[in-house]
Amino acid sequence: MRLRLATFALTALIAAGPAMAELVFPDLSYRTGPYAAGGTPFSDGYQDYFSLVNERDGGIGGVKARVIECETGYNTEKGVECYEATKGEGALIYQPLSTGITYQLIPKVSADEIPLHTMGYGRTSAANGEVFEWVFNYPANYWDAASVAIKYLSDENGGDLSDKKITLLYHNSAYGKEPIRTLEELADKHGYELTTIAVDHPGQEQKSQWLQIRRERPDYVLMWGWGVMNQVAVQEAANIRFPMENFIGNWWAGAEHDVTPAGAAADGYKSLNMNRIGDLPVFDDIKTYVHDKGMAAGDGSNVGKVLYTRGMYAAVLAVEAAKTAQEIHGTPDITAAMMRDGMEALEMTAAKMEALGVPGIGPEFSVSCADHGGSGQGIVQQWDADAGKWVALTDYIQPDSEVIAPLVEEDSMAYASENNIDLRCQ
Amino acid sequence: MLYREAGDFKTSYVEDGQTFPIRFDRWRYYAVLAVAFGVIPFVINDYWASAVFVPFLIYAIAAIGLNILTGYCGQVSLGTGGFMAVGAYSCYKLMTAFPEISILIHVLGAGVITAAVGVLFGLPSLRIKGFYLAVATLAAQFFLVWLFNKVPWFYNYSASGQISAPERTVLGVAVTGPNTEAWAKYMVCLVFVVALAWVARNLTRGTVGRSWMAIRDMDIAAEIIGVNPLKAKLTAFAVSSFFVGVAGALFFSVYLGAVEVGEAFGIQKSFLVLFMVIIGGLGSIFGSFAGAAFLVLLPVLLKNTLVGGFGWPTDLTAHLELIIVGALIIFFLIAEPHGLAQLWRIGKEKLRLWPFPH
Numbered sequence: 001m002r003l004r005l006a007t008f009a010l011t012a013l014i015a016a017g018p019a020m021a022e023l024v025f026p027d028l029s030y031r032t033g034p035y036a037a038g039g040t041p042f043s044d045g046y047q048d049y050f051s052l053v054n055e056r057d058g059g060i061g062g063v064k065a066r067v068i069e070c071e072t073g074y075n076t077e078k079g080v081e082c083y084e085a086t087k088g089e090g091a092l093i094y095q096p097l098s099t100g101i102t103y104q105l106i107p108k109v110s111a112d113e114i115p116l117h118t119m120g121y122g123r124t125s126a127a128n129g130e131v132f133e134w135v136f137n138y139p140a141n142y143w144d145a146a147s148v149a150i151k152y153l154s155d156e157n158g159g160d161l162s163d164k165k166i167t168l169l170y171h172n173s174a175y176g177k178e179p180i181r182t183l184e185e186l187a188d189k190h191g192y193e194l195t196t197i198a199v200d201h202p203g204q205e206q207k208s209q210w211l212q213i214r215r216e217r218p219d220y221v222l223m224w225g226w227g228v229m230n231q232v233a234v235q236e237a238a239n240i241r242f243p244m245e246n247f248i249g250n251w252w253a254g255a256e257h258d259v260t261p262a263g264a265a266a267d268g269y270k271s272l273n274m275n276r277i278g279d280l281p282v283f284d285d286i287k288t289y290v291h292d293k294g295m296a297a298g299d300g301s302n303v304g305k306v307l308y309t310r311g312m313y314a315a316v317l318a319v320e321a322a323k324t325a326q327e328i329h330g331t332p333d334i335t336a337a338m339m340r341d342g343m344e345a346l347e348m349t350a351a352k353m354e355a356l357g358v359p360g361i362g363p364e365f366s367v368s369c370a371d372h373g374g375s376g377q378g379i380v381q382q383w384d385a386d387a388g389k390w391v392a393l394t395d396y397i398q399p400d401s402e403v404i405a406p407l408v409e410e411d412s413m414a415y416a417s418e419n420n421i422d423l424r425c426q
Numbered sequence: 427m428l429y430r431e432a433g434d435f436k437t438s439y440v441e442d443g444q445t446f447p448i449r450f451d452r453w454r455y456y457a458v459l460a461v462a463f464g465v466i467p468f469v470i471n472d473y474w475a476s477a478v479f480v481p482f483l484i485y486a487i488a489a490i491g492l493n494i495l496t497g498y499c500g501q502v503s504l505g506t507g508g509f510m511a512v513g514a515y516s517c518y519k520l521m522t523a524f525p526e527i528s529i530l531i532h533v534l535g536a537g538v539i540t541a542a543v544g545v546l547f548g549l550p551s552l553r554i555k556g557f558y559l560a561v562a563t564l565a566a567q568f569f570l571v572w573l574f575n576k577v578p579w580f581y582n583y584s585a586s587g588q589i590s591a592p593e594r595t596v597l598g599v600a601v602t603g604p605n606t607e608a609w610a611k612y613m614v615c616l617v618f619v620v621a622l623a624w625v626a627r628n629l630t631r632g633t634v635g636r637s638w639m640a641i642r643d644m645d646i647a648a649e650i651i652g653v654n655p656l657k658a659k660l661t662a663f664a665v666s667s668f669f670v671g672v673a674g675a676l677f678f679s680v681y682l683g684a685v686e687v688g689e690a691f692g693i694q695k696s697f698l699v700l701f702m703v704i705i706g707g708l709g710s711i712f713g714s715f716a717g718a719a720f721l722v723l724l725p726v727l728l729k730n731t732l733v734g735g736f737g738w739p740t741d742l743t744a745h746l747e748l749i750i751v752g753a754l755i756i757f758f759l760i761a762e763p764h765g766l767a768q769l770w771r772i773g774k775e776k777l778r779l780w781p782f783p784h
Contacts, residue, residue, distance in 0.1 A: 031741030040741075071729075071740035076682060076689060081477040081726065088473065107604035123586070148609045172575060174686050175587035198575075201688050323537050329549050411585060418592060 001289055012276040021333055025050060025315075026086040028079060028096040031298070035074040035227035038307055040298055042097055043069070045311030046284050047297035055289040061332040069237055075225070076100045083108065091116055092398025093318055098176045099175035105420075109134045115343055119314050120145070120251055120274045126359045126372025127305045127412035129344070130423045132412065136343050138317070139365050140374040140399075143407060145250045146179040147399035148219075148272060148378040149222055150186045152248075163190035165337045167218040167387045169209060169225070169233060170389075171196040179250070183222075186405050193280040201228025223249040230258035230360060238265035245270060250269035251378065254390070255306040261381045267385035270393070274379045275313045277306055277361050277390055282357035286312075306390060313361050320356075321346045344369055363396045369425035373408070378400070429777040433522060451774075462616055467609040470704055475608035476681070483738065484676050485617040489702040489714035490626050491669025497708035498630055499662035500642030501551050505563035506694035509667050509780035511687050512540045513674025515580050518589040521602075521679065522582060527624075529594035533618070536675035537668040543570075544667020551659050563621045567696055574687040586761070590684035604680045611680050618676060624670060628710050631667065638662050639709070670699075705755060707767025716766035724751055 009025035023081050024092050029043035030036055030064060050065045059065060061104040068089060070082035079101035083094065094109060094116045096102055099290045102122035109116045110133065117136045118126065124143045126135040168183055187194045195216065199211045203225065210233075221242065235375030237247050245268045247340055249258070254271025269305055283303055302308040325334045325342025336341070353359055364376040384391050416423065429450045436442045446452040470479065488506060495501050517536035521529065551559050574580050577721040581589045593603030600606045602616045629635050637658040640648035651654055678685050685691070698721060706717020725747050733741040762769050776783075 029740065032744040036741075063626055070733075072745045073744060076685070077481070080682065084473040084476040088471075098586075099586075100686055103586065103590065103686075104682060107590070110605035172688055174588045177585065177587045199694070207772045330708060 005158055022064050022090075023092055023197060023334065024086075024090045025065055025067050025318060026089070026091045026094060027069045028072050028082045028086075028098075028101065029065050029069055030072050030074045031344070032071065032099070033073045033075075034204075036112075037231075038227055038255060039074065039408070041255070041302040041305050041307040042314075044185050044296070044300075044302045045308035045313075046095070046299040046315045048290050048308075048314035049282075049304075049312045049319070051295050052282070052286050052412070053296070054193060055293065056285060060319055061326040063332045065161060065322075067320070072101060073100065074098065074100070075334065076104050076382060077143055080104055080108075080242045084259070087112055087114060092322065092334065092336050092337075095119065095314055095318070097121070099123075099178070100173060101416055106132070106135055112411065113340075115340040117314070117318065117343065119159055119177065119310075119317070125408045127371065127408050128412035129368070129370050129372040130150070130412070131416045131421055132372060132426050133424055134340060136372045138346075138367055138368065139362050139374060140251075140376045140378055141170035141179040141373055142250070142322055143398040143404045144373075144376030145272050145274075145378055146182040146222075147186065147376075147404055148190075148397045149184070149248055149250070149378075150190065151397055151400060152380050152394065155189060164192045164220065165211055165216065165218040166192050166194055166220045166222060167216065168194065168196045169213070169221055169223045170196060171225055171229055172200045172241040173227065175252075179222075179224055182404065182407060185407065186400070189400075189403060199225070199229055199233075204232055210240050211243075213242065214240045218366050219246060221247045223247070223253050225249060225253040225258075229253075230255075231261045234259055234266050235260045237269075238262050239272055243267035245382070246404065248272070248380070248408075252309075254381060254383075256388075256390075259385070260388075264385045268382055269383045270380055271383075271390075271392075273306065273381050274378050275310050276360050276379065277304075279304065280309070280347070280358050280361065282312070285357060291422050313358070316356060316361070317348070320348065320352070340346070343367060344372075428773065431778075442589070444632075445631075453609055459620070462620075467613055470608045470612050474607045475612050477726055478723060479612050480615050480681050482718055483612075483619045484673050485699065485702060485718040485722055486619055486679055486715050487622055487672035487676070488670050488699045489706060489718045490623060490674060490711060491666045492699050493661050493703050493706075493708065493710070494626060494638070494664035494669065496703055497667075497710065497713070498635060498642060499638040499659065500645075501548075501561040501659060501662060502556065504560050504693070504696045504700065505547060506670055507564035507568070507693060508567040508692040509540050509670040509675030510677060510695060511570050511574055511691035512543050512667075513537065513671030514678035514685060515589065515687070516540065516671070517679055518556070518582075518591070519580070521592060521594060524596075525592070528596065529613075530596060532594075533672055533675040536674040541664040541668040541673020544663045544670070545619065545660050547662055548663030548667075551663065552656060558697070566691075571691060573689050574691075587687075588684050588686050591676065591679040594679075602683065604683065606680070613694040614680055615676055618672060623711055623715075624673065626665075626669070630711070634658075634661055634665075641676070642709075648694045653666065660735055666727040696726035701755065705758060705765055707765030707770075709754050710765070710767035712770060713765050713767030716770070719749070720754075722767065724754070 020066035027043055027046055032038035047067050050067050054064050068086050071382055072079040072082050089115055099121050102118045105116055115134050119139050122137055126132040126137050183194055199206055199209055223233055240328040247269055251272045251274050259266035321343040324345050325338045326332050327343050329338045344367055349364055353361055363375045363377040376399040379396055380393045381390045382393050446455050492506050495503050509513040513536045516539040517532050520535050550562045559731045581587055591602040593600050599610050601610050637653045642651045702717035702721050706721055707713025728747045732738045733740055739756045
């Protein structure tokens with residue numbers, strides 16, 4: 001009882017802070033637990049970009065951005081707590097970086113009318129804006145990723161995958177199960193043989209899975225992994241001498257920390273990426289305006305890494321959407337509903353990215369009322385262990401929308417009828 | 427001074443056998459109920475409901491359930507997470523198969539199904555004891571989680587393997603789904619907690635409870651004086667699983683709204699509930715509440731103090747939280763191995779003498 005009273009008093013104190021004009025961007029991050037290796041650089045990039053915008057440009061349209069960080073540990077219960085704790089602060093957009101938490105939040109944000117942006121993760125069928133008014137997953141989603149990977153393999157084999165065996169190694173959760181449906185459809189189309197192997201959370205134990213791979217000798221292994229699972233998988237692949245160039249991770253299984261533990265053995269491992277990597281001009285600004293002033297998020301060591309860049313890209317898209325919203329509504333003080341309008345009118349062009357100091361960081365795409373999914377393009381990159389960096393192998397590959405669009409339609413319509421949602425944008 | 431038997435005369439057996447024999451205790455109990463039913467629903471907001479009260483109440487039900495099995499009947503179980511999953515998935519299947527029937531009935535139905543599953547996994551307890559039984563229940567934990575992941579029928583063949591609760595109403599008020607008001611969530615859990623705690627308290631005071639405790643204290647002696655171990659152990663498993671199943675159903679439908687079995691009902695959930703029971707006090711209904719409060723509220727309190735109050739980095743706080751909660755668990759168990767309930771009991775003894783201890 002005493003505990004309860006103390007907590008009461010405390011939150012009352014926190015809630016009574018002064019109300020200033022600011023744009024609130026909650027950052028549901030995870031810097032602890034088995035997924036921290038991926039969560040930390042992403043969150044650093046996300047926060048650093050908002051700090052940069054505040055320091056260099058004096059905020060977004062003159063209004064300062066405020067980032068509230070809340071630790072979720074990739075755990076849905078804590079994610080819900082973080083959401084409830086921050087939504088009252090005037091949150092404009094949520095980016096939880098967790099498919100599990102996304103599934104929790106989709107109905108909640110729709111009821112509370114706050115936009116949710118799940119960039120390259122979350123519920124794929126949320127790309128259908130007719131059904132999911134408050135959820136966005138541009139520039140790409142899991143089904144795009146599956147299709148891009150298959151397309152790349154098909155090109156590698158001269159357009160014919162008919163006698164190939166492909167194995168999907170996936171994290172046994174909503175995240176890992178997402179691509180199965182698409183890969184099955186694509187198997188029908190291209191004629192390859194698909195097997196799926198699950199790895200249970202957190203993924204430190206994969207001996208039996210790789211034994212099965214060794215026995216079945218698939219031509220290619222695709223991986224939907226995250227956190228410690230990636231490092232273990234790369235190491236196990238090296239242990240059974242699986243040819244690394246035939247092992248392709250999705251874009252959450254292709255960061256530096258995933259391959260460095262295996263050392264030289266990881267050389268040649270491939271992964272997808274939805275954003276380009278490399279030395280972007282904006283990193284210099286971040287160093288000057290943020291890190292040199294001692295305002296770096298985290299320890300400041302992650303600048304330029306794959307997931308740092310992606311976190312920063314997420315912030316870039318959020319800031320651009322906020323600017324668009326300010327233009328549409330003619331006010332710098334935007335609300336969550338206005339933010340949603342901004343996201344729906346967002347257009348990323350090469351010129352815009354160039355002007356922001358992030359040339360070519362992502363594909364060109366535009367969002368519309370019906371299409372919340374962006375272009376869906378991705379690249380394939382390969383790890384060069386000697387140089388210690390990722391090398392882009394391809395330009396942006398277009399996914400097979402012929403297969404994906406009907407799947408998105410089917411899944412989102414099922415959601416709409418389950419939840420009695422009237423279609424928008426008619 | 428206030429807290430004493432003197433002057434509180436009992437004139438019937440019913441009065442003599444009541445749960446709270448001391449007048450002050452009784453008033454305190456009514457006062458807590460009055461606040462819980464009459465005040466909190468009117469002031470509660472989404473944060474307090476989702477982060478504090480609803481998880482506390484649901485974990486309290488699970489802890490009472492495990493306490494019946496482990497604290498009262500002496501059968502160690504590590505399968506709580508698995509049984510909660512049974513509750514959640516049966517609630518989901520019932521909700522989607524019979525949408526026109528009240529959700530309250532589905533939650534109770536989920537409890538009954540879990541009770542049946544619990545009895546099934548309780549059968550080995552007739553032959554094996556102690557650590558060996560713990561391992562058998564551990565098998566239940568892993569088997570059940572695997573089952574709900576493996577068989578698509580349980581999650582209605584959804585692409586992601588997640589189950590999510592559709593909107594259901596009680597008396598026209600939504601209690602599940604995204605449009606649920608904070609007070610509605612809270613009230614539905616509170617009603618279940620109060621009713622189930624009342625049932626548990628009275629079961630453990632009666633014949634059934636006494637046969638459980640006889641088995642716990644010495645099973646051979648209990649058998650000799652005529653307690654049927656088959657009946658005692660299996661009823662303990664059934665009642666315990668019923669409680670845990672109801673907790674799992676509420677956890678899924680009212681609290682989270684969407685769950686993934688491996689993440690929400692993994693082995694760590696079994697340990698969490700077991701720790702609640704051990705810290706709160708084995709064989710005590712109050713202890714179940716105290717343990718649930720300790721492990722649900724303390725992390726939230728620490729997080730709010732350290733991040734919200736002092737502005738410390740979130741990762742540092744998350745690690746400190748583990749350290750502090752862990753240290754407090756050790757401290758409490760060294761200071762009082764019988765848990766918070768025993769501290770409360772000692773406190774009450776001292777209160778009786780206060781302010782004139784000699």
